[in-house]
Amino acid sequence: MQIAENLVALIHYTLKNEEGQVLDSSEGQEPLPFLCGANNIVSGLENALIGKVAGDKLDVLVKPEEGYGEVRAELIQKVDRNNFQGIDDIQVGMQFMAEAPWGQQPVTVVAVEEDGVTLDGNHPLAGQALQFSVEVTEVRAATEDELAHGHVHGEGCNHDH
Structure with missing residues (x-):
């Protein structure tokens, strides 16, 4: 079975930045499942996986526009320290959830x-080219629930089916 829209694919992956530093990997864990066509993974990786079958291995370079986007200057802003009531030691690298017009924004x-x-409200990988090494481990039909909810169900899925 080939990876196609509305099918579930499971992949093992290693993600590196342009310098070759490993940023994320499924090594030693369960493969990553995604519902093809449901925006579960970045579009550049998904597009490269269309038509692949279990056992296929590939390296994919994903440019920012098909990954986490370019850095958007309007998402970087200075705010008053009073917004951090009760937090005495604010340090570079800390992450918070902020209220944005479209909802919660990390x-x-x-x-x-x-x-x-x-x-900075940009994704930490915005503006970066991403190097994925991928192995497809399984391709299967999606269940009705998975199609209705737009993601794969399994361990860690926290809503009623």
């Missing part, structure tokens, strides 16, 4: 100064 502290804290 942000990362990129600078701490006397007059405020600079937060």
Whole structure:
């Protein structure tokens, strides 16, 4: 069975940045399942996997526009320290959930100064080319529930089926 829209694929992967540093890997864990066509993984990787079958291995270079996007300057802003009531030691690299017009937005502290804290709402991998080494381990039909919910069900799925 070939990977196609509305099918479930399971993959083992290693993700590296342009410098070859490993950022994430499924090594030693269960393969990553995704529902093809449901935006469960970045589009550049999904597009490269279309038509692949169990046992296929491939290396995929995903450019930012098909990964986590380019860095958007409007998502980087300085806010008043008063927004961090009860947090005395704010450090670069800390992550918080911020309220944005579209809902909850994860942000990362990129600078701490006397007059405020600079937060970055871009994905940490925005603007980076991503190097994936992938092995397809299984391709199967999706269940009705998986299709209805837009993701694969299994361990860690926390809603009623």
